[in-house]
Amino acid sequence: MKIMGHRGAKNESPENTLKSIQTAIDAGVESVEIDIHLSKDDQIMVIHDNTIDRTTNGSGKILSMTLLELKEFDAGEGEQIPTLKEVIKLVRGKVLLFIEIKADDCEEKVVNILKEEDLSQFIIKSFNHRYLQKVKSLNSNLRTAVLIHALPVDPVQLVRACEGDILSISLGFLDKELVDLCHKDNVEVCAWNCNDIDKLSIISATGVDYLGTDIPSIICAGL
DSSP, X not given: OEEEEETTTTTTSSTTSHHHHHHHHHHTOSEEEEEEEEOTTSOEEEOSSSBXXXXXXXOSBGGGSOHHHHTTSOOSTTOOOOBHHHHHHHHTTTSEEEEEEOSTTOHHHHHHHHTTSOGGGEEEEESOHHHHHHXXXXXXXXXXXXXXSXXXXXXXXXXXXXXXXXXXXXXXXXXXXXXXXXXXXXXXXXXXXXXXXXXXXXXXXXXXXXXXXXXXXXXXXXX
């Protein structure tokens, strides 16, 4: 079971910032998850919401502001909203990066950014499964993770319908039967998010491949 830092180290440093990602890396995670949106001038920004209201000292929609405008805001502890390129530079050669697409028209731009990178180090994920199909059509070598908040009868069929590689499921729906079904057809499973160290052994027993957490320093230390 590999630990994934959710939005870096969401509960330890300002989420989706370079500091948060570095905190997760320092904790010993094998992977980090981030979220992306598109700015007014078509830059891929690393932020969860479609506005900056919750996570910065500013307000407004990301799509209504340029990169330079977005960089003016404090994303917590003096951090800026990073771009995808900045995050890639930080994690390159260190950890696997899960990139969650949260908005329209990001797919081709993300694929273009990754074309000079080692594609084995990236996984594209989304609740919008059409985004994943688009990514695959642009580059079939990129792995994708199908996000769901449910317990499907046939998880493999769901992943294959999206031309995906990994099932990314809420921890509340994870069980060994689901993991076994996926592994039988070479589909990996990622579960999110565990912030209770006492549950690690139970979760590990399911055979899940990746486990997200908001507190990687604590969870990694508990393994």
